Amino acid sequence: MAMAMQKKANVRLPPEVNRILYVRNLPYKITAEEMYDIFGKYGAIRQIRIGNTPETKGTAFVVYEDIFDAKNACDHLSGFNVCNRYLVVLYYQPNKIYK
Incomplete structure (x- = not known):
């Protein structure tokens, strides 16, 4: 177990990964339930925030x-x-304004 953790810590992730x-x-x-079904397969989720204004819908x-x-x-x-929609999944970058 300790060995696996050690190995994981040495993996260098690209800087945008968060x-x-x-x-x-x-x-x-x-x-939100469907979102948890899709994204929850990959690990524990702290929170999901779905856009609910005309600008953030989708x-x-x-x-x-x-x-x-x-x-x-x-x-x-x-x-x-x-x-029938293909998801676009990006890493959140705080200094980027999403449109």
Whole structure:
């Protein structure tokens, strides 16, 4: 067990990788439950915030407990088909304004 943890800590992640994912192109009617079903497969989630204003509709932030789970989800869910919409999954960058 200790060996596995040690190995994981030495993995160098790209600088943009973090625990918060920004998701675009979501179906407008998606529920938090459905979001947990999709994103929860990749690890423990701290919170999900789904956009609810006209400007943020179809977007969400997914916050994972662990950065490696977030990376795994980002790698696997970008382009994932939900109700005939392909998800765009990016790492949240605080200095970037999302439109």
